[in-house]
Amino acid sequence: MNNTIIKLSIICFIIAMPFSYSSAYDDEITHREITEKAVVESQIDTFLKNTIGISNGYKEKVNGKKIIQWFSDGGELEDDPMCRASNHFHDPLKLWNQSFMSDDTTIMGSGIRQYCNELGWNYVNRKSNVTWTTGFLAPSPDGARATFSTDPEYTPINWDTARAYYLNALTSTSEADREANFAATFKSVGHVMHLLEDAAQPAHVRNDFTSHLVFQEINGFKFWKWYGSSYEHYVKNLPTLVTSAVPIPPEFVNPGLTDFWDTEQYDGSNPSASLTLGLAEYSNKQESEFRGQESGEQIGCDQMHISHMIAQFECVEII
Numbered sequence: 441m442n443n444t445i446i447k448l449s450i451i452c453f454i455i456a457m458p459f460s461y462s463s464a465y466d467d468e469i470t471h472r473e474i475t476e477k478a479v480v481e482s483q484i485d486t487f488l489k490n491t492i493g494i495s496n497g498y499k500e501k502v503n504g505k506k507i508i509q510w511f512s513d514g515g516e517l518e519d520d521p522m523c524r525a526s527n528h529f530h531d532p533l534k535l536w537n538q539s540f541m542s543d544d545t546t547i548m549g550s551g552i553r554q555y556c557n558e559l560g561w562n563y564v565n566r567k568s569n570v571t572w573t574t575g576f577l578a579p580s581p582d583g584a585r586a587t588f589s590t591d592p593e594y595t596p597i598n599w600d601t602a603r604a605y606y607l608n609a610l611t612s613t614s615e616a617d618r619e620a621n622f623a624a625t626f627k628s629v630g631h632v633m634h635l636l637e638d639a640a641q642p643a644h645v646r647n648d649f650t651s652h653l654v655f656q657e658i659n660g661f662k663f664w665k666w667y668g669s670s671y672e673h674y675v676k677n678l679p680t681l682v683t684s685a686v687p688i689p690p691e692f693v694n695p696g697l698t699d700f701w702d703t704e705q706y707d708g709s710n711p712s713a714s715l716t717l718g719l720a721e722y723s724n725k726q727e728s729e730f731r732g733q734e735s736g737e738q739i740g741c742d743q744m745h746i747s748h749m750i751a752q753f754e755c756v757e758i759i
């Protein structure tokens with residue numbers, strides 16, 4: 441690089457460091473809490489015991505860790521590195537090749553975009569949450585498929601990744617390989633769960649990265665984590681919102697994979713509390729109720745969906 445580019449990179453780095461593309465929910469605390477809650481509330485324990493033959497279910501240790509911890513690890517690591525999170529947004533009112541986050545155009549937002557571009561997370565390769573997770577650019581199973589980077593550093597760890605590891609886990613001939621692939625399967629599903637959890641964050645379903653650039657508090661040496669969304673900060677500091685969440689199953693009939701995010705029923709003019717909506721649609725329709733949370737201390741909504749994945753639990757009383 442010549443000196444000009446080096447200087448520009450340093451400036452971009454300094455601008456970008458105080459912020460991040462945001463986990464939606466806090467990666468180290470809230471995503472782990474939601475993921476573990478979803479595992480506990482779901483049918484996964486029964487599936488592991490009865491279908492795969494893992495006698496202790498999600499409490500079984502596989503490749504050195506309990507299965508539930510592998511899920512939880514994936515739930516945290518989907519935000520690592522932080523520029524990966526630029527693929528964690530989906531506005532269900534837009535075409536899926538346009539529904540990704542694109543409002544990083546403020547001075548700070550532009551600095552972060554440039555910083556991520558420099559690291560190889562180029563804006564032109566950005567995907568929506570639903571596409572990043574499922575590979576589809578339109579509803580599955582017949583929708584068009586996206587192409588991703590072939591460089592593993594910039595490739596999603598998504599549903600297809602989990603399926604590939606799962607096949608290897610079931611077909612590997614050595615015990616060690618089976619264990620390693622089962623662990624990778626559970627961790628990959630944890631990444632998928634993180635992405636679906638993000639669809640419960642209103643800012644992530646209406647192209648609102650800007651609301652993540654608010655100073656919250658000085659806490660620890662990772663000073664870029666002092667900034668974020670007021671809503672996410674509120675949820676992080678009230679863990680009982682997650683621990684006391686009550687499962688409400690969806691009412692899908694033969695759902696496709698992408699339906700968990702977006703069933704293409706909601707067009708902005710037909711709000712509904714139907715449990716046949718995808719989570720991004722449900723969260724988007726509550727825009728007005730959530731608006732207060734994004735901008736200030738006061739939490740104004742009466743319910744929010746936390747996760748639609750596996751347990752499909754949601755609707756946590758906030759006030």
Ligand SMILES: [Zn+2]
Nearest residue numbers: 463464528638
């Ligand atoms: Zn995220």
